[in-house]
Amino acid sequence: MRSVKLTAAATSTLPRYVLVLITAIYGLMGIFGRDPWKNDDAAGFGAMWTLANGSWHDWLLPHIQGRDDLLAGPLPYWIGGLLIKLFGPLVGAPNAAGIYSALCFFFSCAAIWHATYLLGRRPEVQPMSFALGGQPNPKAYGRTLADSALMIFLACFGLAMRAHETTPALAHLTAISLVLYGTVRGLDKPIQGGFWTGAGLAILALSGSLWLFVIIFLGLLLSLFICEVKPAVRWLGMTWLVAKLGLILWPLLWVLSGLPSETIISAWHTWWNNELMQATPSRQSLGFLARNMPLYSWPIWPLALWSVWFWRKGANYPLGGVRNPNMALPLGLVIATLTYLALQVDLTEQSLIITIPPLVIWACFSLPIIKRSVISFIDWLALLTFTILGGFIWLMWFAMTTQFHAGLAKNVARQVPGFIPEVNWLAVLVAVIVTALWISVVRWRTSRAPKAIWRAVVISASGTTLTWVLLMTLWLPTINYAKTYRAVSERLMKAMPTEYTCVNGTYLGDGQLASFVYFTNIKFKDDASCDLWLTHSAKEAKESAKINSQILELLWEDRRASDRSERLRLYKVSSYAR
Numbered sequence: 001m002r003s004v005k006l007t008a009a010a011t012s013t014l015p016r017y018v019l020v021l022i023t024a025i026y027g028l029m030g031i032f033g034r035d036p037w038k039n040d041d042a043a044g045f046g047a048m049w050t051l052a053n054g055s056w057h058d059w060l061l062p063h064i065q066g067r068d069d070l071l072a073g074p075l076p077y078w079i080g081g082l083l084i085k086l087f088g089p090l091v092g093a094p095n096a097a098g099i100y101s102a103l104c105f106f107f108s109c110a111a112i113w114h115a116t117y118l119l120g121r122r123p124e125v126q127p128m129s130f131a132l133g134g135q136p137n138p139k140a141y142g143r144t145l146a147d148s149a150l151m152i153f154l155a156c157f158g159l160a161m162r163a164h165e166t167t168p169a170l171a172h173l174t175a176i177s178l179v180l181y182g183t184v185r186g187l188d189k190p191i192q193g194g195f196w197t198g199a200g201l202a203i204l205a206l207s208g209s210l211w212l213f214v215i216i217f218l219g220l221l222l223s224l225f226i227c228e229v230k231p232a233v234r235w236l237g238m239t240w241l242v243a244k245l246g247l248i249l250w251p252l253l254w255v256l257s258g259l260p261s262e263t264i265i266s267a268w269h270t271w272w273n274n275e276l277m278q279a280t281p282s283r284q285s286l287g288f289l290a291r292n293m294p295l296y297s298w299p300i301w302p303l304a305l306w307s308v309w310f311w312r313k314g315a316n317y318p319l320g321g322v323r324n325p326n327m328a329l330p331l332g333l334v335i336a337t338l339t340y341l342a343l344q345v346d347l348t349e350q351s352l353i354i355t356i357p358p359l360v361i362w363a364c365f366s367l368p369i370i371k372r373s374v375i376s377f378i379d380w381l382a383l384l385t386f387t388i389l390g391g392f393i394w395l396m397w398f399a400m401t402t403q404f405h406a407g408l409a410k411n412v413a414r415q416v417p418g419f420i421p422e423v424n425w426l427a428v429l430v431a432v433i434v435t436a437l438w439i440s441v442v443r444w445r446t447s448r449a450p451k452a453i454w455r456a457v458v459i460s461a462s463g464t465t466l467t468w469v470l471l472m473t474l475w476l477p478t479i480n481y482a483k484t485y486r487a488v489s490e491r492l493m494k495a496m497p498t499e500y501t502c503v504n505g506t507y508l509g510d511g512q513l514a515s516f517v518y519f520t521n522i523k524f525k526d527d528a529s530c531d532l533w534l535t536h537s538a539k540e541a542k543e544s545a546k547i548n549s550q551i552l553e554l555l556w557e558d559r560r561a562s563d564r565s566e567r568l569r570l571y572k573v574s575s576y577a578r
Contacts, residue, residue: 012452013140014147025434026154026465027105030164030472031098032091035484036518037165038560039511040350042485044166046514047071048080048097052088060257061267065517066505066524070267072274074250075206076100076168093518097166104170105163111177111196112153112357113146115184116364120145122187124229124324125365148454149364152303153356155382155460158296160468162353169350171207175200176333177357179220183329186235193231194238201239202246209275212340212354217243219336227328281342288347289338296352299378299460303363303370310369326365330358367453375456383442386463390435390470397474412478418561419481427473434473438466482562485512489519492534495556495570496522500532504573506544507535512568533571541571550575 036042043064050065051058061070062077071077080100087096119125120142127136136144153159162169178200186193197220205213224230250271254264278285294301311321322328337355341347399408401421413419441462445455471479481487505513505524516534517524524534528548532555535541545552556570 013143014452014454019147019150022154022461022465023106023109023150025469027102027109027163029469030476031102032095034094034476034480035486036094036097036511036515037480037483038485038515039509040167040169040348041165041511042514043510044076044080044168045094045097046510046517047077048084048100048166049093049514049518051077051081052084052093056257060253060259061263064510064514066513067510067526069526070270070274072209072267072271073168073171073205073207075203076166076171079103080166098164101164101166101170104174107174108170108177108357109150109153111174111181112360113150115177115181116149116361117142117146118181118184118188119326119329119361119365122325125326127368144453145364145367148367148457149360151454151457151461152300152363153360155457155464156296156300156356156360157298157464158349158352159356160464162350165350167350168207169353171203172212172354173356175203175207176216176337176354178203179216180330180333180357180361182239183220183223183231184325186231186239187229187325190232190235191238194235195242197235198239198242198246201243202249205243205246206250209277210272211275211277213247215336215340216333219332219334219339221332222335223329223332226323226331227325228323229325276345277343278345279343282345285342285344285347289341289352292349293352293355296349297356297359299382299457300356300359300363303366304359306370306374307362307364307366310366327362330361333358334362367456370456378456379445379459382460382463383446386438386459386466387442389463389467390438393467393470393474394431394435400478416478416482416562418487419478422477424473424477427476431470431473434466434469438462482560485515485560486519488558488560488568489516491558492516492556492568492570493520493522495558497532497555497572502527502530502532503570504528504530504533504535507533507537507540509536512536531573533573534568535571536566536568538567538569541569545573548575 036045046064047062051062062074063069063071080097083099084093084096121138126138178196182193182197182200185196204216311327313321341351396412399405400412401423403409445459502523502525504527506526528544533541551574552571555572558568559566
């Protein structure tokens, strides 16, 4: 068994209010005070909006208004729809839906912290005892590792945008985090741990493809097979009981509501295959992972690899150290999540979020054994990177609002033509306070030589928080203008005929359709017989019209000001004799 040399001074903990404050600021900024943003965020909100304003049938078979395609994994839309119904009249529908994102994020943080804390208290990972004492006690060591894990989680580059969207990916993040926590808890409290592991698996089943549930469950079994410490059989029984309740809940609602058998069969098929999977990894999926994972999961992955390299040796070389719970329990989930991603046909950056929780667990166990030179490299790289980013954000905002320097202001205006900047002094005050806090953290870190093991990631976590807060205060109006369909929806309403039957939205993306449904009162329907068509793919629309012996007359053409490649066209449809 490998052990580390560590003194009690290295396990001094952060003040609890500091950790809570950083987490709260990071998690809440960017959730409220904006419109649904294009693509995934708007699509998720659109389904929640449909449920909140629809019938019981919409809750049974979640979809976006105007589109019959079932969105498998109803739980995120159930939660978002309920929040919109409860809080939408008070704070607005987008803000109410944002509460879903905040809940998922904070539950994930709590699960990761507690999983790491429990692992850090275990005897397999305790630092070496000194002859005269002075080593940390298990609880202090566990809490320090847990604090470090949370800061590593906040430091993840790819988490910022994805953790603030109303998408099922956030439910997946929470589910993986709960599976990890429940499995660790199950080592000493089988029933309690089994409940949380089962809850995580149930959330997976109810928030995405059933393939994800199956692959993660197999990865969990692999972790237990590798781990030299096994939970009691009662843990597995409770896990499967709770997970099974999640699996049968949705189908049970179908049967009790009297849905036709063909509808139930179709829903089952969609639940299994809502994400196209392939039998073996393709060059495209592996290439996507190779290109995007290193930056998305920075600085987690180098720390995780360092941890694996250290713990690879043990009493039963070469797998002795890897069989410890701190390495083995995340291992199966790392393999499972990467396998699931590699088998997807259409892999997106949004999906990468499920790899983060187990990698964070690995990464935090590298901090006690990482070399001082590596710590200095991480610190100075983070300090340089985030100071430049923060300064650049302030500089470009100042140029945009004051028109000084003119060249910089023109560059901003070129990206968001038509945007008129206005100064929100409350947002500016928040940005100033956060910048001052960043400067104080940098001064503290560079002027002292703290021994706490979390010192290696405090700059990175503070830097990502600084960058995200500056973007969501100084630049939120600009980003919102660039990513919302509000303005183009208003122009579309002016171009609409006074009388029409319906608008065919077949050739709109889910995010586009959801945005137009929310911002307008247009009656959309995926039906080629509609007398109006709205499309962003003129080629496909014209080919469909030709097949159906229809003539398209262009009534309106427009785009979001910030997207030069997008072309939205409204057509009037008429038929001609074959």
